[in-house]
Amino acid sequence: MNNKRINLLVDTVRMILIIAIAVALVFLIVFLTSKDPLNAIYSFFIGPFTSVRRIGNIVEAASPLMFTALAVIIIFRSGLFSMISEGSFFIGILGAMIIGISCPLPAVIHPIVAILVAGLCGAVVASIPAALKMKWDVSEVVTSIMLNYVVQFFAIYMVSYHFRETQSSSLASLLLRDTSKLSVLIKGTRVHSGIIIAFALCIICYIFLQHTRLGFKIRIVGDNAYFAKNIGINVRTIMFLAQIFAGFIAGVGGGAELLGMYTRFKWTATPGYGWTGIVVALLARRNPILVPLGALFIGYMNVGADIMSRSSDVSREVVYIIQGVMMLLIASESLLQDWRQSLIVKEAKKEEMQHLETGNEKEII
Amino acid sequence: MSSLLSYILSADFLYMWIRVATPILFPALGAVICERAGVVNLGLEGIMLISALFGVLGSYFFDGLIPGMLVGILASVVISCIFAYFHLVLHADNVLCGTAINTLASGLTVFLLELVTGEKGTSASVKSYSFPTVNLPYIQDIPVVGHILSGHNLLTYLAIVAVFLVWFFVYKTPVGLRIRAVGENPNAASSVGISVIKMRFLAIILCGVLAGFGGMYLSMGYLSMFTRDMTAGRGFIALAACAMGHATPVGAFLSALVFAFFDGLSNILQVLRMPAEFVQMLPYVATILGLTLFSIQQGMQKKHKNQS
Numbered sequence: 001m002n003n004k005r006i007n008l009l010v011d012t013v014r015m016i017l018i019i020a021i022a023v024a025l026v027f028l029i030v031f032l033t034s035k036d037p038l039n040a041i042y043s044f045f046i047g048p049f050t051s052v053r054r055i056g057n058i059v060e061a062a063s064p065l066m067f068t069a070l071a072v073i074i075i076f077r078s079g080l081f082s083m084i085s086e087g088s089f090f091i092g093i094l095g096a097m098i099i100g101i102s103c104p105l106p107a108v109i110h111p112i113v114a115i116l117v118a119g120l121c122g123a124v125v126a127s128i129p130a131a132l133k134m135k136w137d138v139s140e141v142v143t144s145i146m147l148n149y150v151v152q153f154f155a156i157y158m159v160s161y162h163f164r165e166t167q168s169s170s171l172a173s174l175l176l177r178d179t180s181k182l183s184v185l186i187k188g189t190r191v192h193s194g195i196i197i198a199f200a201l202c203i204i205c206y207i208f209l210q211h212t213r214l215g216f217k218i219r220i221v222g223d224n225a226y227f228a229k230n231i232g233i234n235v236r237t238i239m240f241l242a243q244i245f246a247g248f249i250a251g252v253g254g255g256a257e258l259l260g261m262y263t264r265f266k267w268t269a270t271p272g273y274g275w276t277g278i279v280v281a282l283l284a285r286r287n288p289i290l291v292p293l294g295a296l297f298i299g300y301m302n303v304g305a306d307i308m309s310r311s312s313d314v315s316r317e318v319v320y321i322i323q324g325v326m327m328l329l330i331a332s333e334s335l336l337q338d339w340r341q342s343l344i345v346k347e348a349k350k351e352e353m354q355h356l357e358t359g360n361e362k363e364i365i
Numbered sequence: 366m367s368s369l370l371s372y373i374l375s376a377d378f379l380y381m382w383i384r385v386a387t388p389i390l391f392p393a394l395g396a397v398i399c400e401r402a403g404v405v406n407l408g409l410e411g412i413m414l415i416s417a418l419f420g421v422l423g424s425y426f427f428d429g430l431i432p433g434m435l436v437g438i439l440a441s442v443v444i445s446c447i448f449a450y451f452h453l454v455l456h457a458d459n460v461l462c463g464t465a466i467n468t469l470a471s472g473l474t475v476f477l478l479e480l481v482t483g484e485k486g487t488s489a490s491v492k493s494y495s496f497p498t499v500n501l502p503y504i505q506d507i508p509v510v511g512h513i514l515s516g517h518n519l520l521t522y523l524a525i526v527a528v529f530l531v532w533f534f535v536y537k538t539p540v541g542l543r544i545r546a547v548g549e550n551p552n553a554a555s556s557v558g559i560s561v562i563k564m565r566f567l568a569i570i571l572c573g574v575l576a577g578f579g580g581m582y583l584s585m586g587y588l589s590m591f592t593r594d595m596t597a598g599r600g601f602i603a604l605a606a607c608a609m610g611h612a613t614p615v616g617a618f619l620s621a622l623v624f625a626f627f628d629g630l631s632n633i634l635q636v637l638r639m640p641a642e643f644v645q646m647l648p649y650v651a652t653i654l655g656l657t658l659f660s661i662q663q664g665m666q667k668k669h670k671n672q673s
Contacts, residue, residue, distance in 0.1 A: 132657055136660040136661050136664055138656050138660040139608070139656065141460055142605050142608075143652075145598065146598065146601065146649040146650075146653050153642040157640050160642070161640060275464065275468055282461070315475070315476055315485070317475045318472070318476060321472045323472070324469025328447070328451050328457060328466075331451070331465065332451055333457065334455045335455055
C-alpha cells in the first residue's frame with residue numbers, strides 16, 4: 001500500500017463514518033422528539049424513493065446545490081473564504097427574472113440569454129468583495145456575508161417596486177414568459193434541462209482546475225500563496241478572477257433554478273443554497289467531479305426531511321442540524337489523522353525492512 | 366431633509382441609538398477577547414441565536430428570569446465549547462467551523478421552537494420573561510440627558526459595564542496577560558509553559574458568555590420574544606466592529622456605536638418616503654464601508670512603517 005492508497009482508504013472510511021454519525025443523529029433526534037418515530041424514520045430514509053416524482057425531487061433539489069458547490073470550490077481552492085455564492089445565486093435569480101419577464105425573445109434563445117445575464121449579475125456581485133480584497137485587503141468573509149443581505153433587500157426591492165404582480169396579496173413577480181422556461185427532461189417530474197448545465201459545469205470546472213493554466217495558478221495560490229508570489233504569479237489577480245468565475249457559476253445556477261422550477265419570483269429571503277453549497281463542496285472533498293454525488297446526497301436528505309415533516313410530527317429543520325454537524329465533522333482535519341499517520345509509519349517501516357532484506361537499493365527511490 | 370436632521374439630534378433618537386447598540390456591543394466585546402487570543406470567532410451569530418432562544422425557553426419552563434438567564438448562558442457556553450473543541454482540538458478551520466455552528470444554530474432554534482410552541486416563526490405563544498428596564502436615580506431627573514441615558518434595559522447598562530470589565534480582564538489580570546501572549550505569539554507563550562489550547566478555550570467560552578447576553582438582549586429586552594433568525598447578521602457586524610476597534614474594548618465600543626447609528630437610522634428613515642428595502646440595507650452597507658475604510662487606513666499605516 002503506498003501513501004496514495006492509504007489516503008484514499010482513510011478518506012473513504014472518514015466519509016463513511018461521518019455519514020454514519022449523521023444518520024445516527026437523525027435516529028436520535030427522531031426517537032427523542034417524535035410520537036411515531038418509526039413512521040418518521042421510514043418517511044425520511046425510504047420516502048424519497050417511493051415514487052418517480054420523489055426521485056425527481058432529489059435531482060431537482062440537487063441541481064441548485066451543484067452550482068453553488070462549484071462556486072464554493074473554486075473560491076476555496078484559491079485560498080479564500082468568500083461566502084458570496086449565496087448572494088450571487090440570488091442576484092442570478094433576479095437577473096434571469098428581468099430577462100424572462102421583459103424581453104420578448106424566441107424560445108431557445110430566451111433561456112440562454114436569461115441564464116447568461118444571470119451569470120453576469122452573479123459575477124458582478126462577486127466582484128465587489130473580490131475587488132475590495134484585491135485593492136485594500138478587506139476581509140472577504142465579513143464583506144461577502146454583509147453583501148448577501150444587501151443583495152437580498154435589493155432583489156426584493158426590484159420585485160416589489162418594478163415587477164410586482166399586483167393581483168397577488170403576497171410578494172410575487174409577474175409571470176415569466178413561456179419562451180423563457182427551461183424544458184422538462186423527465187415526464188412526471190420537474191427535472192429540467194438546468195441539470196444538464198450543472199453536470200456540464202462540473203466537468204468544465206474539473207478540467208478548468210486540473211488542466212488549464214489559470215486553474216493551475218488558482219490551485220497554487222490556494223495551496224501556498226507565498227510560494228505562488230515567489231514564482232511570479234500575481235496572487236491578487238488570480239484570487240480576483242477565481243471569485244468572479246465562481247460568482248458567474250452561482251449566478252447561472254440562480255437563473256437555471258428560476259427558469260426550470262418556477263413560473264414567477266416568490267422569494268422573500270435568500271434560499272440558503274450558498275450555505276448548503278459549502279456542505280456539498282466539503283462532502284465532494286473540493287473536487288468538482290464529485291460534486292454531483294455530494295449534491296444528490298444532500299438533496300436526498302432535504303427531500304427526506306420534507307416528506308417526513310409532511311407525514312409525521314418532526315419538522316424539516318432537522319436537516320439543517322445534520323448539515324451543521326456534518327460540516328463540523330468534515331472540516332475537522334484531525335479526525336482519524338492518528339490512524340492515517342500510523343498506517344503511513346507502518347508502511348514505511350515495512351518498506352525499510354524489505355529494503356534491508358533484499359539489499360536492492362534501486363527499488364527504493 | 367432638515368426634519369431628518371432634527372430627528373437625529375432629538376433625544377428619542379439618541380435613546381434608540383443606545384438601545385440598538387447593545388446587541389452589537391456584547392458580541393463585539395466577546396470578539397475582542399477571542400481576537401486577543403488569536404481566534405476569529407465566526408460562530409458569534411449562531412451562539413447569539415442559540416442563547417436568544419434558550420433564554421426564552423428557560424424562563425418559560427422554569428418560570429423566572431434568573432433561571433432563564435442561566436439556561437441562556439449555559440446554552441451559549443455549551444455551543445462555544447463545541448466550536449472550541451472542533452476548532453482547537455480537531456483543527457477545523459475557523460471559518461468552516463463558524464459557518465457550521467451558524468447553520469446548526471439556525472436549524473436547531475427553529476426545530477426547538479416548533480417542538481415547544483408548535484410554530485416556526487416566533488415564540489409569542491409562550492409566556493417568557495424579559496430583563497427589566499432600569500431608571501437611574503438622580504440622572505433620570507436631569508432634563509434631556511435623563512431621557513437619553515435613563516430607562517434602558519438592565520442588559521444595556523451591563524454591556525457598558527462589560528466594556529470596563531473586559532478592559533480590566535484583558536490588560537490588568539494575569540489570565541488576560543496570558544491570553545494576549547497566546548494571541549501575540551503562540552510559540553513564545555507555549556515555550557514559557559502557557560497552554561495555548563487552554564487559553565484559547567477560555568477565551569472562546571468567555572466570548573460565548575458575552576455573546577449569550579447579546580442574544581438574550583434581543584429576545585428578552587429589545588423584543589420580548591424569540592423570532593426566527595433574529596440576530597440578522599449582528600454577529601458578523603460585531604466582528605467588523607472588533608476589527609475596526611483594533612481589538613480593544615474601547616475601540617470595539619466606539620465602532621459598535623458607529624454601526625448602531627446606521628441601524629438606528631434605518632429605524633427612523635422608514636417614516637420617509639423611501640423604499641423600505643434600501644433603508645434595511647443601511648447597516649450592512651455601513652459595515653462594508655466601515656471595514657473598507659479601516660483596511661485602507663491599515664494599508665497606509667503599513668506603507669508608512671515600511672518607509673520609515
